[in-house]
Amino acid sequence: MTRPVVTLLTDFGAGSEHVGALHAVLAAGAPGVDRVDLAHDLPPGDIRAGALVLARLAPLVPGAVHLAVVDPGVGTADRRPVAVALAGGGAIVGPDNGLLGLAARALIAVGAVELPPLPEHLPATFHGRDLFAPVAARLVAGEPLSELGEAVDPAGIAVPALPEPRVGDGELAAEVVMVDRFGNVQLLAREADLAAAGFRRGDRIHASTSDRRHPATVARAFGDVARKGMLVHIDSHGLVAVAVNGGSAAQRIGAEPGGTVSLGRWPVADAG
Incomplete structure (x- = not known):
């Protein structure tokens, strides 16, 4: 890929101020980087639907940094915030609640870090704006994954349950x-x-x-x-x-x- 790209996938709703906040943080942190909205109309809180959509759309933008947020457990210990390095370049950033796992497998995860918690003075309910978007901006600007958090096994990134027919x-x-x-x-x-x-x-x-x-x-x-x-x-x-x-x-x-x-x-x- 000749131009760096960040993709965005959320359940925030198309045109919502929450989507605008992600774009604003990315524009400030990585000016000149292309931003592609994959989807923002996912069913609210539907991690599985988000995982499937991310897994089928992320491969269309090889080498991109993929920012994905469907996060009903935001601000709790139910899931860890992660960034995942991909074999073909780029990364996936978001909550490790099942949302990222299918895409990480499809694009072959080669490394991952658990992101540090937000400072206490920041709100606990908007990790998309306050944690994930800044990390995505740093990654697309060329900062190494190893400087963003503590290394974890990429094979442990959660995947959603997909019942067989x-x-x-x-x-x-x-x-x-x-x-x-x-x-x-x-x-x-x-x-x-x-x-x-x-x-x-x-x-x-x-x-x-x-x-x-x-x-x-x-x-x-x-x-x-x-x-x-x-x-x-x-x-x-x-x-x-x-x-x-x-x-x-x-x-x-x-x-x-x-x-x-x-x-x-x-x-x-x-x-x-």
């Missing part, structure tokens, strides 16, 4: 990891799981979160089903997703993050 002949049940603003429902299952259940493109199946079954078609793209039709497909991140062409799958089937969606063969007798 339950797969059988003609059935698949997986946890909902995310619902986007369109109502698309992303599941913790992959294409191999869909195939293991015996589902192929064009198959008529159902999706449900309760006893009520909703018909769907295994498809590649939204346009492969009629408008307002439901499809099950592999999304742009390689995960199984349930969607409605021109509508909200989450609303139709009652899906929420942390819940379970079951997929099964659509009974012949019920097919219309």
